[in-house]
Amino acid sequence: MNVAIIVAAGRGSRAGGARAKQFREISGIPIIIHTLARFELCETVGGSVVVLPEGEREEFLSLAETHGLRKVSRAVGGGATRAESVWRGLRSLEASGAGVVAVHDGVRPFVTPAEIDRTVRAAEESGAAILAAPAVETVKEVEDGRVVRTPERARLWLAQTPQCFRYELLRSAYEQPGALGADVTDCSALVERLGHAVRVVEGGAHNVKITTPRDFALAEVLLKSRQ
Amino acid sequence: MNVAIIVAAGRGSRAGGARAKQFREISGIPIIIHTLARFELCETVGGSVVVLPEGEREEFLSLAETHGLRKVSRAVGGGATRAESVWRGLRSLEASGAGVVAVHDGVRPFVTPAEIDRTVRAAEESGAAILAAPAVETVKEVEDGRVVRTPERARLWLAQTPQCFRYELLRSAYEQPGALGADVTDCSALVERLGHAVRVVEGGAHNVKITTPRDFALAEVLLKSRQ
Numbered sequence: 154m155n156v157a158i159i160v161a162a163g164r165g166s167r168a169g170g171a172r173a174k175q176f177r178e179i180s181g182i183p184i185i186i187h188t189l190a191r192f193e194l195c196e197t198v199g200g201s202v203v204v205l206p207e208g209e210r211e212e213f214l215s216l217a218e219t220h221g222l223r224k225v226s227r228a229v230g231g232g233a234t235r236a237e238s239v240w241r242g243l244r245s246l247e248a249s250g251a252g253v254v255a256v257h258d259g260v261r262p263f264v265t266p267a268e269i270d271r272t273v274r275a276a277e278e279s280g281a282a283i284l285a286a287p288a289v290e291t292v293k294e295v296e297d298g299r300v301v302r303t304p305e306r307a308r309l310w311l312a313q314t315p316q317c318f319r320y321e322l323l324r325s326a327y328e329q330p331g332a333l334g335a336d337v338t339d340c341s342a343l344v345e346r347l348g349h350a351v352r353v354v355e356g357g358a359h360n361v362k363i364t365t366p367r368d369f370a371l372a373e374v375l376l377k378s379r380q
Numbered sequence: 381m382n383v384a385i386i387v388a389a390g391r392g393s394r395a396g397g398a399r400a401k402q403f404r405e406i407s408g409i410p411i412i413i414h415t416l417a418r419f420e421l422c423e424t425v426g427g428s429v430v431v432l433p434e435g436e437r438e439e440f441l442s443l444a445e446t447h448g449l450r451k452v453s454r455a456v457g458g459g460a461t462r463a464e465s466v467w468r469g470l471r472s473l474e475a476s477g478a479g480v481v482a483v484h485d486g487v488r489p490f491v492t493p494a495e496i497d498r499t500v501r502a503a504e505e506s507g508a509a510i511l512a513a514p515a516v517e518t519v520k521e522v523e524d525g526r527v528v529r530t531p532e533r534a535r536l537w538l539a540q541t542p543q544c545f546r547y548e549l550l551r552s553a554y555e556q557p558g559a560l561g562a563d564v565t566d567c568s569a570l571v572e573r574l575g576h577a578v579r580v581v582e583g584g585a586h587n588v589k590i591t592t593p594r595d596f597a598l599a600e601v602l603l604k605s606r607q
Binding site: 289304336338339341352358359362365371 | 519
């Protein structure tokens with residue numbers, strides 16, 4: 154069975170508000186529930202592990218039950234960095250015989266079930282695949298406040314999630330020295346470091362990560378435009 | 381005197397709607413007017429050249445008058461590419477004794493007057509400066525559908541506008557072979573090609589480029605949150 158690891162362990166000060174942002178509501182429903190509802194509707198993922206701040210697990214499980222989520226298998230406590238939270242989710246899958254693991258940000262509620270399925274299937278075929286969107290803005294590499302390089306925009310993609318990998322491959326990636334550091338921005342970078350090819354599945358700009366107060370306002374707009 | 385070149389020559393099919401997007405309204409006012417109003421409020425720019433689709437110039441000038449814009453010096457017809465439009469704006473400044481030229485996208489109405497001033501002043505000092513925001517997402521370099529590199533995110537910035545340069549420097553940049561091609565995504569890239577250092581002035585994520593129908597919805601939200 155393929156399994157999702159939903160990373161929602163952040164305490165999210167940038168979003169403003171007292172509550173961790175993954176529990177804040179959009180149109181009356183907590184973001185993390187919007188996100189999990191996407192996985193309920195996809196075909197390729199059978200279960201999920203949700204990684205949460207310590208102390209939030211019980212409340213979350215009752216919330217998941219209230220919303221009738223059938224694919225939530227367990228909730229585990231997160232670590233100090235995103236990478237450590239992913240690692241804890243991975244360890245909780247030991248001996249579960251997981252096929253492909255789909256790592257997804259808890260605060261990306263607008264991914265579509267079809268995008269999840271396409272990315273998981275690409276990983277079933279090749280071992281590693283991530284959802285990403287072509288860069289729209291010009292990106293600059295900057296050193297000491299000066300531009301040092303403008304990489305050709307046509308080659309640049311913005312990584313999103315899910316990022317999907319065969320379980321054993323992702324395990325090996327996270328067992329590398331330095332894998333749990335704060336500078337590790339995504340799973341793919343660790344798999345790339347192993348020398349394994351990572352395929353890119355085209356997603357869209359709608360799959361935003363909700364981070365700032367403005368993102369919440371945008372999320373309300375996006376949600377209404379879908380309804 | 382420092383001058384802005386406001387690039388608004390696109391016909392903007394991606395935004396949907398029959399009207400070129402720079403003339404579509406947010407809260408009842410055309411985007412291009414919102415943008416020019418920012419330049420009215422800044423201290424460092426005294427005049428502006430607006431580059432428009434051929435055939436839109438008269439209507440625009442009467443619109444600018446209606447809205448009481450004092451700094452609009454002239455309207456010129458644009459070219460087939462963004463670079464060609466900038467070039468036409470530049471040529472219209474010949475013999476005007478322009479100091480720093482601030483090139484700005486007509487569909488970035490949320491730049492603040494202070495951001496414009498900071499970028500122009502940096503260009504007065506060093507010859508070349510652009511407004512940019514630190515990258516929030518992980519960027520991948522992709523070839524044939526596979527990730528080939530993950531540049532270190534801490535070094536990456538997303539280029540915005542204004543991009544500000546001493547007039548003579550920008551002129552030389554646009555006189556290089558290939559400068560008017562469709563693959564030239566920003567002025568800075570051409571100045572970098574000359575070997576001139578380009579300084580980066582920190583902007584924020586609010587300075588979006590309005591491109592898609594969703595961007596319009598976002599723009600309404602941003603505008604309300606400012607009021």
